[in-house]
Amino acid sequence: MQWPKRSANTNQEDPGLLSSWLPGIEGIIEEVIGSSRLACRLRELGVVPGVHFRILRGGSPLVVQIGEDRLCLRRQDASTVRVSLPH
Amino acid sequence: MSAETPPAATVALIGNPNTGKTTLFNALTGLSQHVGNYPGATVERKVGRVDLGPSGAVDLFDLPGTYSLAAHSPDEILAVDVLLSQRADAAPVDAILAIVDASNLHRNFYLISQLVELGRPLLIALNMTDVAQRRGVRIDAAGLAQRLGVPVVPISARQRQGLDELRHTLAALIYGDEPTKAQTRPTFPAALQRQVDALARRQVPDADGSLRTLSPVEALRALVDEAGSVEQRLSERLGPEFAAELTASRNAVGTSDPLSGLESEARYAWIDQVIGDGLQQPSQLQSHRSDRIDRVLTHSIVGTLIFVAINALVFQAIYTWAGPLMETIDALFGQVGAWAGAILPQGPLRSLVVDGIIGGVGGVLVFLPQIAILFLFIALLEDCGYMARAALLMDRLLTRCGLSGKSFIPLLSSFACAVPGIMSARTIEDRRDRFTTILVAPLMSCSARLPVYILFIGAFIPDRPLLGGFFNLQGLVLLGMYSIGILVAIPLAWTLKKTLLRGEAPPFLMELPSYKVPAPRTILLRVYHSGGAFVTRAGSIILATTIAMWALAYFPRSETVIQQYEQERVKAQILHQGEALATALGTINQRQAADLISASFLGQAGMWIEPAVRPLGWDWRIGIATLASFPAREVIISVLGTIYSLGGDQDEESSDLRAALHKSTWPDGRPVFNVPVVLSIMVFFALCAQCAATLATIQRETNSWLWPLFTFAYMTGLAYVGAFITYQLTMWLGWGG
Numbered sequence: 001m002q003w004p005k006r007s008a009n010t011n012q013e014d015p016g017l018l019s020s021w022l023p024g025i026e027g028i029i030e031e032v033i034g035s036s037r038l039a040c041r042l043r044e045l046g047v048v049p050g051v052h053f054r055i056l057r058g059g060s061p062l063v064v065q066i067g068e069d070r071l072c073l074r075r076q077d078a079s080t081v082r083v084s085l086p087h
Numbered sequence: 088m089s090a091e092t093p094p095a096a097t098v099a100l101i102g103n104p105n106t107g108k109t110t111l112f113n114a115l116t117g118l119s120q121h122v123g124n125y126p127g128a129t130v131e132r133k134v135g136r137v138d139l140g141p142s143g144a145v146d147l148f149d150l151p152g153t154y155s156l157a158a159h160s161p162d163e164i165l166a167v168d169v170l171l172s173q174r175a176d177a178a179p180v181d182a183i184l185a186i187v188d189a190s191n192l193h194r195n196f197y198l199i200s201q202l203v204e205l206g207r208p209l210l211i212a213l214n215m216t217d218v219a220q221r222r223g224v225r226i227d228a229a230g231l232a233q234r235l236g237v238p239v240v241p242i243s244a245r246q247r248q249g250l251d252e253l254r255h256t257l258a259a260l261i262y263g264d265e266p267t268k269a270q271t272r273p274t275f276p277a278a279l280q281r282q283v284d285a286l287a288r289r290q291v292p293d294a295d296g297s298l299r300t301l302s303p304v305e306a307l308r309a310l311v312d313e314a315g316s317v318e319q320r321l322s323e324r325l326g327p328e329f330a331a332e333l334t335a336s337r338n339a340v341g342t343s344d345p346l347s348g349l350e351s352e353a354r355y356a357w358i359d360q361v362i363g364d365g366l367q368q369p370s371q372l373q374s375h376r377s378d379r380i381d382r383v384l385t386h387s388i389v390g391t392l393i394f395v396a397i398n399a400l401v402f403q404a405i406y407t408w409a410g411p412l413m414e415t416i417d418a419l420f421g422q423v424g425a426w427a428g429a430i431l432p433q434g435p436l437r438s439l440v441v442d443g444i445i446g447g448v449g450g451v452l453v454f455l456p457q458i459a460i461l462f463l464f465i466a467l468l469e470d471c472g473y474m475a476r477a478a479l480l481m482d483r484l485l486t487r488c489g490l491s492g493k494s495f496i497p498l499l500s501s502f503a504c505a506v507p508g509i510m511s512a513r514t515i516e517d518r519r520d521r522f523t524t525i526l527v528a529p530l531m532s533c534s535a536r537l538p539v540y541i542l543f544i545g546a547f548i549p550d551r552p553l554l555g556g557f558f559n560l561q562g563l564v565l566l567g568m569y570s571i572g573i574l575v576a577i578p579l580a581w582t583l584k585k586t587l588l589r590g591e592a593p594p595f596l597m598e599l600p601s602y603k604v605p606a607p608r609t610i611l612l613r614v615y616h617s618g619g620a621f622v623t624r625a626g627s628i629i630l631a632t633t634i635a636m637w638a639l640a641y642f643p644r645s646e647t648v649i650q651q652y653e654q655e656r657v658k659a660q661i662l663h664q665g666e667a668l669a670t671a672l673g674t675i676n677q678r679q680a681a682d683l684i685s686a687s688f689l690g691q692a693g694m695w696i697e698p699a700v701r702p703l704g705w706d707w708r709i710g711i712a713t714l715a716s717f718p719a720r721e722v723i724i725s726v727l728g729t730i731y732s733l734g735g736d737q738d739e740e741s742s743d744l745r746a747a748l749h750k751s752t753w754p755d756g757r758p759v760f761n762v763p764v765v766l767s768i769m770v771f772f773a774l775c776a777q778c779a780a781t782l783a784t785i786q787r788e789t790n791s792w793l794w795p796l797f798t799f800a801y802m803t804g805l806a807y808v809g810a811f812i813t814y815q816l817t818m819w820l821g822w823g824g
Contacts, residue, residue, distance in 0.1 A: 026372060035313055035345040037159060038594035043351035044155040045598070046194040054372050057385050059480050061492070061551070061595060065372055068191040070381075070599035072479050077594045 018081035018082075023058040030082040038073075039080050045071060047081060095136065096145045096261045097179070099170055101196050101202070102186035104152035104602035105472075107214045110609055111186055111244040115254070120149075122444070122616055122668055130202070131136045131513075142258040154194075156304070157312050157347075160516035163342070164316045170205060171302065182208040182260050189219035189226055189241070190601075192366055193358055200354040203235070203269035204304050205339050210252055213241045218601070222373065226793045227365040234361050236270025245606050250528060273357035275307075279349055282336045283307050291637050295340045310336060349769030377472070377601040379820050384476050396612060397473075401464045402502075412456035416740065420449030438641055439634070447633035450721060451626040454504065457534045459618045461503035465496065466613040470605035482595055488577050489584030491515075491595045494524040497548040501531035505781040506625040507617050509788055517593035523583045525788055526798055529781050530572040531772060535721045539772045540568050542724055542739035546748055564766075571773045574803060625780035632779040636689070640726070645686040652679040684729055689715055703771070704764040704814040706753060713771065720777035725772075762822045767814035775806035 021027055029051045030038045046066050047053075057063035060075035102108045112120070116135025123132045133149040150169060151162035158164040172179035185202055187195035202209055213228055232239040238256045242249030275283070286306035290298045301309075303320075308317040310333065322329045337346060384390050424445045431437040467473050474496060482492030493515045501508030506527050512528070515521040544561050553561040584590070652675055659671040684690050693711030698711045710728045716723040724744070728737030731747040734761070738744075751759040776782065782795040789795075 023623070024376055032345075032348065035347055036594075038596060039345065040157060040312065041154075041159075041348040041594075041596055044157065044197055045596075046197070046355070046687055048348075048351050048355050056381065058377055059387055061479055063194070063381070063385065063479070063599060067193065067372070069194055070378070072595070072597045074482070074595050074601050077596070 016083050017079045018055075018064065019030045019051075019075050019078035021055055021056040021078075021083055023062075024065060026038050026052060028052055028086045029081045030084050033082060035082050036080065037075055042071075042081065045069065047071075052086060053083070089131065092501065095143065096181040097148065098137070098145045098182045098184050098186045098257065098261070099148050099150055099172065099180045101150045101166060101184065101198070102152060103154055103188065103198060105598060106152070106188040106195065107244045108149065108152055108186050108188050110606055111212065111242070112147065112245055113608055113612055114244055114250060116147055120612075137257070139254050139258040142262045145181075145257070145261065148180075151199065151360065156200055158306060158316050160514070163516075167316075170202075170207075171214055171304065172389075172819075180207060182210065183258070184210050184212060184213050184257065185214045186244075189213050189216045190222055191223055192224075192226065192362060193355070196362065197351075197354055197360045200357055201304070203237070203272045206268055206745070209237045209269055210253075210257055211235075211237060211239045212244075212249075212259050213239055214244050216249075217243050217246060218603075222375070225367040230365045231423075233363065234271065234363070234365070238270070256619065271361065273354050275353045276340075276342075276349055278340045278342070279310070279346065282310055282340055284724045285621075286310060286336060291321060307350070309333060310340075311350050313337075319344040355642070375601060377599075377704075379478065384473070385479055387480075390476070391620065394477055397468075398798060401461070403466070405460045409456040409460055413453050416453045416455070420445060420452070424449070435641065439637060443637035447630045447637075447726065449592045450633065450719065450725075451622070451629050454534045454721075455618060455622065457537075458503045458507075458621050459614055461500070462507070462617040463610065463614050465500060466610045466617075467605050469496070470603075470609055470638065472600045472602045475599050478597060479599070486595075488580040490520055490523060491501075491517075491593065493595070494520065497528055498531055499526050501528040501533060501785050504533050504535075504621055504625060505529045505531065505778065506784045507620050509781065509784045510620065512788065517590070519588040519590040521591055522789060522794065523588050525785055526583060526794065526801075527576040527580050529776055529778065529785075529798060529802060530576040530774065532569045532572045533778075535719065535770055535778065538569070538721050538724055538739040540565055540769055542744070543769055545739070546745035547760060547762055547765040558762055568769050568773050571770060571809070575774060575809075579801075613642070624733045624784065625740055628780040628783050629719045629778075634821050636715050636718055636722065639692075640684050640687050640689040640729075642687060645683060648679065648682045648686055652676075652682075680729055681731065684711070684726075702814070703767050704760050704818070705768070706751075708751070709759070709764075709768065716772075717777050718779040720772055723772075763814050763817035766817055770813045771806045771810035773806075774802060774809050776802035 002033060016027075029047055029049055031049055032042050032047055036082045046069060051066055053067075055062055056065050056070065061072050062075055064071050064073070064078075092215060100108060100112055112133070112135065117139045120133060120135030122688045131151075135147055135149070137146050137147045138144050148169065150166040153163045153166050156167050156170070158167045170180060170183065182683070183202055183205070185199055187199065199211065200400075211232075213226065219226065226241070228239045228241050231779040238260065240249055240253045240256050242253055244250075276279075282411060283306045286309060286493060287301050287303045289301045289306075290299050293299055305317055305321075309321055318330070318333060340346065340349075342349065358560035384393060424441045427445060430440045431440060465474070468477070478495045480492075481495045485491055485494055494512070497508045497512040497515070499508075500511055507529050508531070509525050512521050512524045513526060544564050548561050548564050552558070553560055553563065590656055655675050656672060659668060659675060663671050685694075690711055692714055693707045696710050696714070697705075697707040700706075700713075708727070711730060712726040724739055725737060726742055727748070730739070730742065731751065748760045749758070753759055776799045782799060785795040785798055786792055
């Protein structure tokens with residue numbers, strides 16, 4: 001049993017950005033874009049392809065549940081994360 | 088055995104933030120812990136002794152919490168340097184004690200995946216096992232230990248469980264001869280690994296000129312962290328061609344994907360493999376109790392209202408609880424001063440001891456209750472996890488000023504005392520944000536301004552109820568004075584971020600820890616250390632400058648004045664006896680003190696600047712008092728007391744002083760003090776940098792003299808302009824009566 005639910009394949013069909021994701025809907029991380037400090041930090045914190053997430057608080061800053069973590073980041077910064085629906 | 092004890096081994100304690108690292112450190116080291124500074128750095132050095140029983144003791148270094156060895160903030164860079172044994176002033180580390188949160192194992196293991204690459208003896212403390220169990224998470228610690236090749240000890244630092252086994256295992260790690268280094272480490276894609284290996288063969292000159300080979304860990308960081316701390320440091324040592332070399336190496340990996348993506352995926356793959364079946368937990372995204380609480384507390388409207396209410400409650404508690412304590416301290420020092428005054432002979436020494444030293448020390452310690460209580464609340468709110476939510480709520484507003492939610496705690500702390508507040512800005516990663524926060528922190532109305540407000544509001548603002556008794560005019564003016572600092576700080580921070588400290592708004596990324604009941608021990612130790620920092624750092628500087636000011640107010644000692652009053656004393660002794668004589672002599676002494684201070688260096692300076700302060704509505708006496716309060720603003724009250732011949736032991740509640748202020752007049756008979764004058768004085772004190780301790784702290788935290796000078800200049804300028812506008816405007820509005 002692995003955490004967090006990680007899927008073997010990442011799907012390119014439903015691109016979406018974390019910044020436009022609706023609260024409450026479970027999604028899956030596709031990739032973190034770029035090499036900015038924020039991007040590197042996000043990867044260290046477990047925002048990597050295949051990880052399931054859910055937005056707990058909308059607005060800005062938004063609160064994202066990544067497995068056991070609750071991460072807080074601004075809406076515009078969340079556009080560094082490409083996400084999609086679980087498959 | 089031998090009578091000599093070998094030097095204690097050094098162990099570094101490291102882990103993610105919010106994993107109970109501080110609780111563990113306190114539990115292991117108790118009161119033996121010592122907090123200081125790494126020389127030349129602004130980062131705290133926390134070390135304590137851990138007794139391991141018959142094997143001996145070790146020195147445990149508490150490193151700042153970090154998620155990864157890719158260091159960004161000064162805190163993190165220092166942690167990495169200590170671990171890599173890069174600091175000349177820190178002994179090489181004999182073992183690493185890593186603390187992980189059992190309820191969030193995968194993310195905590197990211198740091199472990201880096202620690203195993205260091206090749207040092209490693210021990211993992213698996214903390215918060217009670218929380219994990221409650222959430223239905225079961226961990227096979229033995230299996231984990233076997234796969235890793237390092238010991239894994241389950242503990243609960245708060246319940247103090249497993250600590251004996253931890254100490255025992257630590258002793259075996261250091262003094263035993265079993266293999267203690269990790270048996271497995273992450274594997275990176277071959278192309279990346281080749282570049283790391285190539286770079287790791289590089290010779291690099293050290294700070295002292297000697298050559299050393301780059302370690303693979305550093306090489307990886309240099310390649311992956313573009314423009315990161317390792318690259319910057321190596322560019323300094325190897326010259327600007329190094330950056331080009333790095334770029335070539337990065338391109339040679341041959342992928343368009345960011346290197347940090349390759350690294351993190353490799354690490355998480357390793358983590359999955361190591362943890363494997365050793366972790367049983369529900370697979371769904373779980374909802375915790377903290378999430379339910381957060382639905383309310385982080386709600387934009389309700390959450391903000393609750394936040395404001397908590398702030399109001401905290402400040403109310405401070406004023407209610409601190410009052411009696413402050414009076415006790417005041418009385419105590421008054422007694423000590425009286426006693427010293429009685430046994431010392433007349434002369435400069437007595438004045439120095441009573442007015443300078445005892446007055447100075449007492450003046451600092453009287454603020455301790457307020458500061459301790461505010462820090463108690465801050466520690467409580469931080470330990471239970473609420474502070475992260477407050478930073479979240481404040482981020483919106485702070486972003487408009489060019490800052491971020493992380494500036495919230497330093498600015499809040501500055502309402503007690505800017506010294507610890509500015510020190511706590513170390514957690515802000517971005518240099519420009521950190522400096523901006525430090526530069527506006529002194530505008531937050533600190534405890535020392537309060538006596539000034541109380542004196543003038545109490546004496547000159549009518550106690551009038553407004554809006555049907557709900558508000559009070561005096562309270563409103565007090566609130567106004569507090570707000571002025573904030574209202575000025577907002578555009579100032581915005582301007583600084585647009586001009587001198589220009590830069591992109593750094594991203595705001597923060598973990599929201601689960602709510603938990605604060606641990607009393609941690610809280611008390613935090614308050615003790617913050618209070619200690621205030622007393623030693625602020626206190627010593629305030630004392631030094633108070634003594635300097637005392638000298639300026641004492642010398643030159645005008646013989647003419649003394650002779651003059653001597654004649655009066657002789658006359659009084661002829662005219663009066665007993666009680667009446669005592670009273671008369673008292674009055675004569677006070678008037679002599681007033682004239683002497685006018686003749687001193689300070690007094691002369693006050694007279695000299697009078698033309699400059701006249702537009703603010705001030706006379707020379709207010710000028711003198713304000714000059715005297717530049718090292719420590721609360722001094723104005725006792726100086727006013729002296730100038731008005733009441734003796735130096737007046738305080739802000741003193742009715743004698745209030746009466747004297749009312750009676751004070753210009754040569755032409757006009758009263759000196761009216762509402763506009765009083766408002767302009769308070770505005771000046773709200774905005775001016777009258778605290779040598781704060782300026783000294785700014786110098787320390789920014790490592791330069793430029794910034795404290797800049798702070799002094801801008802705040803004094805703002806204060807003058809503010810006081811000028813206040814006076815002129817309110818006089819024009821006819822408030823002068």
